[in-house]
Amino acid sequence: MKIVTKNLIKNYAKPKTPEVCVLKGIDLNINSGEKVALMGPSGAGKSTLIHILGLMDIPTSGDVFIDDIKVNSYDSTKLSNMRKENIGFVFQFHYLLADFNVLENILIPVWNDRIKKISRANELLEIMGLTSRKTHMPHELSGGEQQRVALARALINNPKILFADEPTGNLDRKTGEKIENLMFSICNQLKTTLVVVTHSEELAKSADRQLKMIDGKLI
Template sequence: MNIQAKNLNKNYIQEKGPDLEVLKDVNLEIPLGQKIALAGPSGAGKSTLIHILGLMDRPTSGKVFIDGIDCFLMDDNYLCNMRKKSIGFLFQFHYLLPDFTVLENVLIPVWENKISKKSYALEILNRVGLYSKINCLPNELSGGQQQRVALARSLINNPKIIFADEPTGNLDRTIGVEIENLLFEFSTNLETTLVLVTHNQELAFRTDRVINIVDGRMVV
């Protein structure tokens, strides 16, 4: 899917003092299938940008077009459906549900179709090396395994765009690299657009384009 952001601004209202201006006139276009790394210092606005591009939050002003659709003209219900249908998310924290098994966690985004999606869930879990763990609970897994489940969950709806916000920031370097490699492989094979926030220079180097965000602005 093609993503276009036009004149995005995001302000947070503060109890004391002026509004906090977090994104300042961000303009960007990500063609279908492109892999983008978002880099920049902590607090620069990377997560805020990914939340808006991923339709989880609305900008204060500006527009996001996904495949030409002016998304923020739509109501929350429409945005929610668009996310469910087309977008996969992977965060630094796995957000797995503690009382659900590995297999059930992967099926959460497609719960209404969980029976028909089960074989695909098993296929992805096999691909991420967790076939033997499908009936385990999240707290029976290592941090790297938990993040592999989150990766599998982000793929269950066949997303056209994957947003990954420092997905391996909490993991040991070697384990992190394995997961990043899997993410890249899936994104390539499934021909998704990938927007990845990372501090990992090597990984950023492998993307089609690196966008630096500094103090809420894109820096070329």
């Protein structure tokens, strides 16, 4: 899926507090299947931008188009359906549910259809090298393994777009690289559009394009 934005602005306003301008007019054009690395210093607005692109937050003004559909005119039901059907998200922290095992965690986004999705979950476990860990609980896994489960969970619905916000920021370099390689190879295979926020020049080189953000603007 293609992502286009026109003059995205995000401000945080609160009574008796100076307004914070986080996104200052973002114009983006990401092609279907393109893999983009989003870089820039902490506080630049990278997370805010991908939360808006991933339909988890709304801009103060400006438009987001996904496959030419203006999604910011959608109501919350349409937004959540669009998100469920097309979008996957991986965060810096895994956010696995502590009381569910590995297989169940991967099935969380499709819980009502989990029986039908078990074979895909098993395929993803195989790809992630976690088949022997499927009945383990999150606390029984290493950081890298937890993050591979989070990646499998993001992919359970074969999303058309995957957003990853510093997905390997909490891991050592070697473990992080393994996960990045998995992420890129799956996105290549499924022609998934990928937007990954990273501080790693190495990872950015694997992307088709690097975008740099400073102080709420793309440069």
